[in-house]
Amino acid sequence: MTIHFNGISKNNYIFHVSVLQFYQILLPFITQDVIMTFSFKKTLVAAATLSTLAIASPSFADNHSDHDNTNYKKWVGVFGQYYHPDGDKPNEIGGGFLHDGAAVGGEFGIRFTPRWAMRIEAAKTNVDVENNAFGVGSVDGQKIAADALYFQDDLQTYLFTGLQHADDDFDDYLAVAAGIGKHWSLSENTRLITEATAYHAFSDSYNDFSLKLGVAYVFGEIAPSYAPAKRESDTDRDGVVDSLDNCPNTLAGTSVDARGCSLDADRDGVADSIDQCLNSAYGEKVAANGCAVKDADNDGVADSMDLCLSTPKGDKVNTSGCSVMVAEEIEVKLSALFANNSSVIQNPADVKFAEFADFLKRYPKATAVVEGHTSIVGTAAYNQMLSQKRAEAVKALLISRYGAPADRITALGFGESQPVNLGNTAAAHRENRRIIGVVKVMLESKTK
Numbered sequence: 042m043t044i045h046f047n048g049i050s051k052n053n054y055i056f057h058v059s060v061l062q063f064y065q066i067l068l069p070f071i072t073q074d075v076i077m078t079f080s081f082k083k084t085l086v087a088a089a090t091l092s093t094l095a096i097a098s099p100s101f102a103d104n105h106s107d108h109d110n111t112n113y114k115k116w117v118g119v120f121g122q123y124y125h126p127d128g129d130k131p132n133e134i135g136g137g138f139l140h141d142g143a144a145v146g147g148e149f150g151i152r153f154t155p156r157w158a159m160r161i162e163a164a165k166t167n168v169d170v171e172n173n174a175f176g177v178g179s180v181d182g183q184k185i186a187a188d189a190l191y192f193q194d195d196l197q198t199y200l201f202t203g204l205q206h207a208d209d210d211f212d213d214y215l216a217v218a219a220g221i222g223k224h225w226s227l228s229e230n231t232r233l234i235t236e237a238t239a240y241h242a243f244s245d246s247y248n249d250f251s252l253k254l255g256v257a258y259v260f261g262e263i264a265p266s267y268a269p270a271k272r273e274s275d276t277d278r279d280g281v282v283d284s285l286d287n288c289p290n291t292l293a294g295t296s297v298d299a300r301g302c303s304l305d306a307d308r309d310g311v312a313d314s315i316d317q318c319l320n321s322a323y324g325e326k327v328a329a330n331g332c333a334v335k336d337a338d339n340d341g342v343a344d345s346m347d348l349c350l351s352t353p354k355g356d357k358v359n360t361s362g363c364s365v366m367v368a369e370e371i372e373v374k375l376s377a378l379f380a381n382n383s384s385v386i387q388n389p390a391d392v393k394f395a396e397f398a399d400f401l402k403r404y405p406k407a408t409a410v411v412e413g414h415t416s417i418v419g420t421a422a423y424n425q426m427l428s429q430k431r432a433e434a435v436k437a438l439l440i441s442r443y444g445a446p447a448d449r450i451t452a453l454g455f456g457e458s459q460p461v462n463l464g465n466t467a468a469a470h471r472e473n474r475r476i477i478g479v480v481k482v483m484l485e486s487k488t489k
Contacts, residue, residue: 110229111155111196113259118234119147120255122164127247142168142179148255150190155263158190158199166209182209186218198223205240216240216249224257232257277301338362375411375478377435381470382419384430389438397478398443401450409445409480411435413454416470417463421456429454435476 124142146164153159166182188203202219220238227233236253273282277291279301286301295312302312311327318332326336335344340352340362347362356364375397378387401407413432415424432452439445462469 110226110259112263113152113230114261114263115149115151116224116232116257116259117147117149118232118255118257119145120162120164120234120253121145122254123252124166124168125250126168127249142166144184144251146184148257150257152192152263155196156192158192159188160190160201160203161185161187166207168209180209182207184208188218190222197225201236214242214244216242222253224259227256230259232259375435375476377431377476379431379474379476381474382427384427384434386434386438389442394435394439395443397480398439398445400480401439401445407449407480409439409450409478411439411450411452412477412479413452414459414461414473414475414477415457416473417457417460417465418470421458425454425456427454428456431476435478439478 122144124144126142144164144166146162148160148162150158150160163185164183166184167179168182169179184205184207186203186205188201190199190201192199199222200220201222202217205216205218207214207216218238218240220236222234222236225233225235234253234255234257236251238251238253240249240251241247242249273284275282275286276289277286278293279286279291279295279297281297281299281301283289285299288297288300288302291297291301318327326341336342336347337344337350338347338352339354340347340349340356340358342358342360342362344350346360349358349361349363352358352362352364359365375393377391377394379385380387397409401409411432413428413430413435415428415431417424429452432454436447436450436452439450440447457473460473461475462472
C-alpha cells in the first residue's frame with residue numbers, strides 16, 4: 042500500500058498509481074508507476090459524464106451508424122473509472138470515511154452469441170480517505186471482476202452483472218455488481234465504452250457506484266447464422282417500413298395508418314391533413330378539398346361544370362353533364378312487282394312508295410339504296426341488265442311521283458346473284474323477281 046498526505050489542500054494532493062499487472066496476462070501495456078495529480082479524478086468524472094450525455098444524442102448515433110459492426114466476437118480495451126463509495130463507508134485505518142476515487146485498468150470480453158457475452162477486467166484504484174490521525178489522503182488498491190453481459194436489440198447497449206473482488210490493503214471484500222453500458226462505434230474495429238455500475242458488498246450493507254469511460258479494439262466474427270438482420274428502410278420516415286408502406290412518399294409530419302397512408306377519418310378519399318370537411322357523409326362525392334360537391338340532378342357532374350342541370354334520372358352523361366346520345370341504324374324495306382322480262386312497275390300507287398319517300402324527307406341525313414333482283418331464268422348478263430333497269434325505275438318513281446331527294450337514292454342491280462328461292466317453279470321465279478328498298482339513317486338516342 043502506498044499512502045500520501047498533504048496538509049495544505051485536497052485539490053493539490055498528489056497520489057501515486059502503481060501498475061496492476063492484470064494478473065500478468067491482460068494489462069502488460071499499463072505503464073508502471075504512473076504519477077498523476079488528484080485533478081485526474083475530477084477530469085475523469087467530467088469526461089465520463091459529459092461523454093455519456095453527448096454520445097447518447099441521436100446526432101452522435103447517426104454520425105457513427107456507418108461504422109456499426111455488431112458481429113464481432115471479442116474485444117480488448119483500456120479504461121478510466123470514477124469511483125464513488127458509500128458516504129457512510131468508514132476508513133478502517135485511523136478512522137474517518139472514504140471519499141471519491143479513480144481507477145485505470147483493462148478488460149477482455151468474448152461473445153458467445155450476438156446477445157450473450159462474458160468479460161473479465163482488472164484495475165488499479167486510488168481512493169481518497171479522511172483519516173482522523175493523518176488528515177486527508179488516499180489509499181491505493183486493486184480489483185478484478187468477472188461479468189456476464191446481455192446485449193439489447195441494437196447489439197451495442199448491454200445490461201451486465203457479476204462479481205468484483207477489491208483489495209486496498211485496509212479492506213478486502215467481494216461484491217456483486219450490476220449496471221448498464223454501451224459499445225459506441227468509432228470505426229470498424231474501435232469502440233468507445235461507457236458504463237454505469239452499482240456494487241453491493243457481501244460483507245456489509247454499503248453500496249458503491251462507478252462511471253467508466255474507455256476504448257476497445259474489437260475483432261473476430263460470430264458465426265454468420267447469428268448475424269443480426271439489417272434494419273429495413275423507411276424512406277418517408279412515417280414509421281412504416283418501405284416493404285409495408287403503400288404510400289412511400291407521405292409528407293413529413295403526416296399521421297398515417299398501418300399501411301403508411303395518410304389518415305382519412307371520413308373515408309372520402311381526401312387525407313385528413315388537407316381535408317377541409319372532416320365529417321363528410323360516407324359515400325358522398327367530394328371535391329379535392331374534401332367538401333361535398335353540389336350536384337342538383339345527381340348525374341355525377343358538379344353543378345359548377347354541368348351544362349345540363351336537369352338531366353333525367355338514370356341518363357348516362359358526358360363530362361359536361363348532358364345525356365349521351367348514340368347512333369342507331371333503321372332499315373325500311375320496299376317491295377315492287379314486275380312482269381316477266383319487264384321493268385315496268387305494276388303497283389306504282391302502293392302506299393309503301395309514299396312512306397319510303399316521306400321517311401327520306403323526314404331525316405335529311407338518311408340515304409337509300411334501291412336493290413333490283415331477278416329470277417334465275419335466262420342468262421346472267423341479261424338478268425343483271427334487267428335488275429339494274431328495275432332498280433332505276435323504282436328510283437325514278439320515288440323522285441318524280443313522291444318527291445324523294447334524288448341525291449340520296451342509289452339504284453343498284455344484283456341480277457340473279459341473290460335468289461331467295463332456289464326452286465325452278467313459276468312461284469319460285471315470281472318470288473325472286475323483286476325490288477328491295479333499304480333506307481339507312483343514323484338516329485340519335487339516349488343511352489342508359
